[in-house]
Amino acid sequence: MAADSQEKSLTAVDVAVIGSGIAGLFLALRCYRNGLSVAIVTKKSLSTSSTNWAQGGIAGVLDIDDEGALEAHVQDTLASGAGLCDEGVVRAVVFDAAARIGDLVEHGVEFDLSADGLYDMAREGGHSDKRILHSRDRTGAEIERALTQGAASEYESGLRILENWMVLDLIRRDLDNPSSGVAGLWCLAPSGKVHTLAARAVVLASGGAGMLHLSTTNPAVATGDGIAMGHRAGADVSDMEFIQFHPTALAVESATPFLISEAMRGHGAVLMTRSEHAAWRAAGGVSAGSAAGDPNASSYMRRYSEKGSLDTRDVVARATDREMKRSGDSHVLLVTEHLDAVELMEEFPTTAAQVAKLGIRLGPDPIPVRPAAHYMVGGVVVDSAGRALCEGAVMPSLYAVGEVARTGLHGANRLASNSLLEAVVYSERAASDLIRKAENGELPALVDDLPRWRDDDLDVLAEHGTLHTDLQALRSMMTNDVGLVKSDARLARAKRRIAHIRSEVVPLWHATKPTQTMVELRNLIICAELVIEASILRRENVGLHYNLDLD
Numbered sequence: 001m002a003a004d005s006q007e008k009s010l011t012a013v014d015v016a017v018i019g020s021g022i023a024g025l026f027l028a029l030r031c032y033r034n035g036l037s038v039a040i041v042t043k044k045s046l047s048t049s050s051t052n053w054a055q056g057g058i059a060g061v062l063d064i065d066d067e068g069a070l071e072a073h074v075q076d077t078l079a080s081g082a083g084l085c086d087e088g089v090v091r092a093v094v095f096d097a098a099a100r101i102g103d104l105v106e107h108g109v110e111f112d113l114s115a116d117g118l119y120d121m122a123r124e125g126g127h128s129d130k131r132i133l134h135s136r137d138r139t140g141a142e143i144e145r146a147l148t149q150g151a152a153s154e155y156e157s158g159l160r161i162l163e164n165w166m167v168l169d170l171i172r173r174d175l176d177n178p179s180s181g182v183a184g185l186w187c188l189a190p191s192g193k194v195h196t197l198a199a200r201a202v203v204l205a206s207g208g209a210g211m212l213h214l215s216t217t218n219p220a221v222a223t224g225d226g227i228a229m230g231h232r233a234g235a236d237v238s239d240m241e242f243i244q245f246h247p248t249a250l251a252v253e254s255a256t257p258f259l260i261s262e263a264m265r266g267h268g269a270v271l272m273t274r275s276e277h278a279a280w281r282a283a284g285g286v287s288a289g290s291a292a293g294d295p296n297a298s299s300y301m302r303r304y305s306e307k308g309s310l311d312t313r314d315v316v317a318r319a320t321d322r323e324m325k326r327s328g329d330s331h332v333l334l335v336t337e338h339l340d341a342v343e344l345m346e347e348f349p350t351t352a353a354q355v356a357k358l359g360i361r362l363g364p365d366p367i368p369v370r371p372a373a374h375y376m377v378g379g380v381v382v383d384s385a386g387r388a389l390c391e392g393a394v395m396p397s398l399y400a401v402g403e404v405a406r407t408g409l410h411g412a413n414r415l416a417s418n419s420l421l422e423a424v425v426y427s428e429r430a431a432s433d434l435i436r437k438a439e440n441g442e443l444p445a446l447v448d449d450l451p452r453w454r455d456d457d458l459d460v461l462a463e464h465g466t467l468h469t470d471l472q473a474l475r476s477m478m479t480n481d482v483g484l485v486k487s488d489a490r491l492a493r494a495k496r497r498i499a500h501i502r503s504e505v506v507p508l509w510h511a512t513k514p515t516q517t518m519v520e521l522r523n524l525i526i527c528a529e530l531v532i533e534a535s536i537l538r539r540e541n542v543g544l545h546y547n548l549d550l551d
């Protein structure tokens with residue numbers, strides 16, 4: 001939707017929202033429908049987001065009088081967080097789930113019903129009960145559909161939507177004083193020009209940072225921009241050492257990554273290294289008979305866990321990472337040759353269709369898979385209303401909601417399907433805080449004379465080749481040294497390497513006009529530094545953080 005004026009200043013708004021996933025859209029609609037002027041700035045199209053790709057669903061107990069069910073959701077979340085959750089936050093989010101899911105339904109989200117007409121509740125790993133609302137296996141796309149339709153319907157009446165506009169940075173109210181908060185944004189227009197947008201309040205809803213790693217389940221927009229911008233503006237950032245990996249992403253280079261569901265391993269699929277698979281095949285494969293033909297006996301997973309390929313996400317992902325590092329292979333194989341091919345096609349039609357595009361037949365052919373960065377647990381530290389903190393105190397006019405925020409819900413590991421829930425709960429709270437402030441005349445004043453972005457004298461970057469090389473170096477360093485399995489030596493090496501990459505990129509940043517590639521790389525460098533630093537400081541193996549030297 002709409003490009004804006006050719007002037008370098010955009011019309012000021014009450015609330016500037018960065019991002020159009022569940023967090024940004026939900027908050028923007030709530031504020032706009034309560035009389036605030038709102039602009040949504042989003043890097044690509046309105047629906048380009050991790051939200052749009054979420055498969056499983058949203059966790060929530062719908063009967064708030066069922067204390068046992070609420071307590072079970074609390075306990076499952078605390079167990080997943082490995083002792084590092086904020087219990088007060090967990091209890092409050094679990095309690096708010098029913099009301100927020102009700103809001104999504106009011107927005108037009110259609111969750112699947114079972115034969116009895118009640119919501120069809122699914123169960124996922126780590127949940128002791130069925131409490132996941134879903135819309136087939138594309139819940140996020142259904143949520144995004146409803147919310148983008150809502151936003152489009154408000155566009156004519158004045159909700160401003162800037163698609164293909166990228167926020168470069170937050171503008172501090174007082175340059176020398178981060179605790180004074182922020183007063184607006186600098187945005188890179190599709191034309192390449194930088195515009196200033198003044199706002200009484202700014203909401204970071206910019207998602208995670210999956211692009212830190214070579215392999216990710218996230219869309220390419222997940223470059224940690226909000227975390228980096230918040231950090232530069234002086235907001236507290238925490239828990240960056242906790243990055244969740246999915247163990248079995250399809251190992252092909254593609255702009256749209258594909259996950260092989262954990263249900264496939266539940267169905268009997270077995271992980272093998274390429275050499276294990278070759279040896280198993282050479283010994284006769286399935287036809288070698290019951291004992292020798294059982295692929296489990298040849299799987300590396302047997303060396304890591306009694307449960308073999310059936311162990312939890314973290315155990316399987318870590319073991320796979322170790323094997324890939326040991327062999328130098330870019331992937332391992334998910335073997336389904338010993339299973340009934342017809343049954344597989346019936347149970348996993350989407351996967352069968354997806355791998356068929358690569359000439360892989362479910363059943364006879366092994367599927368190349370590797371772990372992929374999936375979810376950023378850490379981020380901008382916020383209070384119970386989604387307000388960003390600076391050295392522990394509320395930072396006026398800056399909010400963070402969704403994956404960019406660190407609320408204390410997830411602790412050291414996220415429980416499946418709790419992230420869409422967290423996003424919608426905190427979006428509502430931040431919106432309520434903004435609406436209340438507007439009603440009481442307490443929203444911070446607009447700043448009229450915000451500084452312009454000064455790049456008129458700067459050159460256009462002649463070639464982006466070196467940036468791509470630096471980006472590849474960063475991603476491969478993060479995957480190899482700061483990924484699933486860390487060590488003190490690897491972290492020290494990563495610290496040296498990121499300093500080198502920074503020294504290559506920062507001079508270019510200062511000398512040339514900004515481009516999306518350069519801005520994203522600069523932000524990823526900051527996120528990488530935050531992950532490395534947090535990983536060095538964490539001296540115990542807990543949740544998603546695993547350092548060989550702390551074993």
Ligand SMILES: Cc1cc2nc3c(=O)[nH]c(=O)nc-3n(C[C@H](O)[C@H](O)[C@H](O)COP(=O)(O)OP(=O)(O)OC[C@H]3O[C@@H](n4cnc5c(N)ncnc54)[C@H](O)[C@@H]3O)c2cc1C
Pocket residue numbers: 018019020021022023024041042043044046047048049050051052053054055056057058059139140165166167168205206207208217218219221222225226259374375401402403404416417418419420421423
């Ligand atoms: C494949 C996959 C499956 C998942 N499955 C589930 C699930 O079943 N259940 C669950 O609870 N969670 C799931 N998750 C996680 C969940 O989808 C995300 O945590 C959640 O959607 C994040 O929502 P968000 O609004 O915070 O960010 P996003 O949905 O990622 O949206 C971020 C937005 O910010 C924009 N943006 C970023 N930087 C800038 C910038 N500088 N300027 C302007 N715009 C910017 C992006 O373009 C995008 O529109 C899954 C994630 C993935 C990738």
